[in-house]
Amino acid sequence: MRNFQKYKYRPWFQTFRKWSGQLIVPFIIFQFIRTLFLPTVFDVLLLAFFIVIAVAIWSEII
16 A cells, blocks of 8 residues: 555645744744743733744644
């Protein structure tokens, strides 16, 4: 049986996922610093959202 994991996603989505994985870490760092100085509900939720996205990309769920 062949392994078709390589062709699971379209090429544009694979490129988007690679770029997102590189950009999410600076966004998390910036949002963490911002949350330390101005802790609003929106900032905390946005930081949590970024962390969830980063974990999903890292664990290849997305």
